[in-house]
Amino acid sequence: MNYNFLHLFISIVCFVQSISVLASGSPENDSLYYTTPTYAEVIKAYKTLDSTYSKARLIPYGKTDSGLPLQLFIIDKQGLFEPRRLHEIGNTILFINNGIHPGEPDGINASILWARELLENINTNTLLDKVTICIVPVFNIDGAMNRNCCSRVNQDGPPEYGFRGNSQNLDLNRDFIKCDTRNTQSLISILRQWDPDVFLDTHVSDGADYQYTMTLISSQSDKLYPVMGKYMKETFSPLLFKRMKQKGEEMCPYVDTKNYDDIPEKGIRAFLEIPRFASGYCGLFNIFGFIAETHMLKPFSKRVASTQKLLRSMLEVVSSESENIREARSLAKKEDVVRLSFPTNWELDTTYSEKLDFKGYTAVSKTSKVTGLEQYYYDHAQPYEKKIPYFPKYIAADTIHAPMYYLIPQAWLKVSTLIDQNKFRLITIKEDSVTTAEVYYIESFSTTDGPYEGHYLHSNTRVRKQVEQIKVSTGDYLVPVFQENNRYLIETLEPECADSYFNWGFFDGILQQKEWFSGYVFEPLAEQILLSDSLLKKNFESKKASEPEFAKDSFSQLYYIYKHSPYYEKSVNRYPVYRIGKR
Ligand SMILES: [Zn+2]
Numbered sequence: 270m271n272y273n274f275l276h277l278f279i280s281i282v283c284f285v286q287s288i289s290v291l292a293s294g295s296p297e298n299d300s301l302y303y304t305t306p307t308y309a310e311v312i313k314a315y316k317t318l319d320s321t322y323s324k325a326r327l328i329p330y331g332k333t334d335s336g337l338p339l340q341l342f343i344i345d346k347q348g349l350f351e352p353r354r355l356h357e358i359g360n361t362i363l364f365i366n367n368g369i370h371p372g373e374p375d376g377i378n379a380s381i382l383w384a385r386e387l388l389e390n391i392n393t394n395t396l397l398d399k400v401t402i403c404i405v406p407v408f409n410i411d412g413a414m415n416r417n418c419c420s421r422v423n424q425d426g427p428p429e430y431g432f433r434g435n436s437q438n439l440d441l442n443r444d445f446i447k448c449d450t451r452n453t454q455s456l457i458s459i460l461r462q463w464d465p466d467v468f469l470d471t472h473v474s475d476g477a478d479y480q481y482t483m484t485l486i487s488s489q490s491d492k493l494y495p496v497m498g499k500y501m502k503e504t505f506s507p508l509l510f511k512r513m514k515q516k517g518e519e520m521c522p523y524v525d526t527k528n529y530d531d532i533p534e535k536g537i538r539a540f541l542e543i544p545r546f547a548s549g550y551c552g553l554f555n556i557f558g559f560i561a562e563t564h565m566l567k568p569f570s571k572r573v574a575s576t577q578k579l580l581r582s583m584l585e586v587v588s589s590e591s592e593n594i595r596e597a598r599s600l601a602k603k604e605d606v607v608r609l610s611f612p613t614n615w616e617l618d619t620t621y622s623e624k625l626d627f628k629g630y631t632a633v634s635k636t637s638k639v640t641g642l643e644q645y646y647y648d649h650a651q652p653y654e655k656k657i658p659y660f661p662k663y664i665a666a667d668t669i670h671a672p673m674y675y676l677i678p679q680a681w682l683k684v685s686t687l688i689d690q691n692k693f694r695l696i697t698i699k700e701d702s703v704t705t706a707e708v709y710y711i712e713s714f715s716t717t718d719g720p721y722e723g724h725y726l727h728s729n730t731r732v733r734k735q736v737e738q739i740k741v742s743t744g745d746y747l748v749p750v751f752q753e754n755n756r757y758l759i760e761t762l763e764p765e766c767a768d769s770y771f772n773w774g775f776f777d778g779i780l781q782q783k784e785w786f787s788g789y790v791f792e793p794l795a796e797q798i799l800l801s802d803s804l805l806k807k808n809f810e811s812k813k814a815s816e817p818e819f820a821k822d823s824f825s826q827l828y829y830i831y832k833h834s835p836y837y838e839k840s841v842n843r844y845p846v847y848r849i850g851k852r
Pocket of ligand 1: 373
């Protein structure tokens with residue numbers, strides 16, 4: 270009964286929301302400004318464009334968890350749909366990814382409108398002379414098919430949309446390293462094949478209230494290769510902001526408040542997209558990544574129109590800057606293969622801030638009728654324009670010195686398969702041997718209390734390194750580090766990096782001790798061990814003397830001796846990917 274009442278109430282709210290959007294006086298009257306199409310309707314729209322224009326093509330790629338293939342829509346003025354050839358002739362590839370979060374469908378709609386507009390005038394549009402457009406109509410197809418009215422509770426329309434999680438209830442925008450979904454596996458295959466120069470992921474924001482409809486995340490410049498970071502910060506990103514302003518659509522850097530759930534006036538910071546995110550993943554492959562975040566409280570029609578303006582601006586800038594974009598990428602790729610050390614684990618520099626012109630709303634406080642406690646809200650009767658602190662800079666907390674090779678024993682098939690799927694060169698070992706390698710031992714790490722995106726994610730991992738002779742078997746894999754895009758190898762294979770395969774739990778088997786002892790049998794042996802190892806005996810006695818709990822615990826004492834004896838297994842916490850050779 271209660272549920273029915275709630276459902277009726279929500280339906281009325283959604284209906285009123287859609288009416289208010291229609292009444293907002295938007296000049297556009299296409300239904301794409303008011304409702305978002307179903308997945309079947311989206312594909313139908315692109316199929317119509319494919320059959321109408323020879324310069325457009327919709328190509329199905331690998332499967333997604335929905336069972337349907339991931340589709341890629343391409344617009345090329347020369348009608349060339351072959352990525353290698355397009356790179357050879359010097360075209361720049363602009364890649365738009367939509368519906369990673371299908372509840373945020375602005376880009377799904379805007380891309381259809383934009384594609385139509387581009388194709389109608391393609392023969393006279395000089396912006397497309399050297400730029401090829403790739404559009405993923407919907408990435409999370411399964412989520413898009415799971416439509417509902419209400420899961421984006423704070424968002425102003427459309428009346429119905431898809432759900433954030435895919436059929437495995439995973440957020441695809443955390444899946445780019447662990448690759449649990451077929452959606453991500455297929456998109457990675459497309460990205461590695463097309464190697465876009467510029468990648469844009471379309472979203473709708475949560476969080477604070479302010480006057481802008483569009484906010485933009487430009488890949489955090491410190492973590493890009495210096496040549497790309499400098500170009501992004503000084504040229505590419507400012508040009509986009511300028512083009513949007515010229516279109517009467519002033520935008521703001523994504524409003525990520527410095528402290529969680531705080532107000533923007535206290536300071537906002539540049540967003541750090543680590544490799545698990547789509548744009549963070551692209552950064553490892555020297556792709557200029559962007560995330561569009563329209564503001565959830567603006568009507569859907571306004572958000573779609575704003576996303577369309579960003580797509581137009583993006584094409585204008587990519588077209589005029591085509592040479593510079595390709596040049597910066599090419600230099601970064603060349604640096605990959607000679608770079609000896611890799612900065613990683615980026616942390617916000619809280620000591621450095623700039624002043625950012627910001628158009629916000631004053632936050633005021635009132636007593637909540639629900640909780641009886643103070644609740645702040647943004648008062649639209651009190652808009653403001655002022656400078657607020659902006660924290661744009663990140664510093665690498667760690668530096669990894671690269672080995673010549675990583676050796677991946679064939680038992681760790683999931684790891685070697687992912688490296689292969691990301692198009693890295695792997696050498697299969699042809700004969701058994703023994704070699705010298707640096708071996709990591711996991712010294713410490715933290716783990717989430719509950720599952721995070723299907724894994725018990727580790728963090729704050731620390732390792733100890735020692736040189737050992739290791740056995741190399743026929744069929745193991747050697748991964749040369751000095752190859753293009755090798756930041757991916759460092760960020761995934763070095764356990765201390767935030768999004769390493771270790772932190773995603775791929776190597777959890779090594780964290781468990783397999784064999785134990787029985788105290789009554791081990792006790793006489795423990796006595797012998799202490800007699801033959803004077804240093805161990807000294808350490809054991811001093812531990813007993815300084816730790817009363819230890820002194821009273823017979824199992825802990827025997828375990829201490831066992832752990833420091835030759836009987837303790839060598840494989841516990843021994844990381845099984847080895848570092849071989851130094852440049
Ligand atoms: Zn999103």
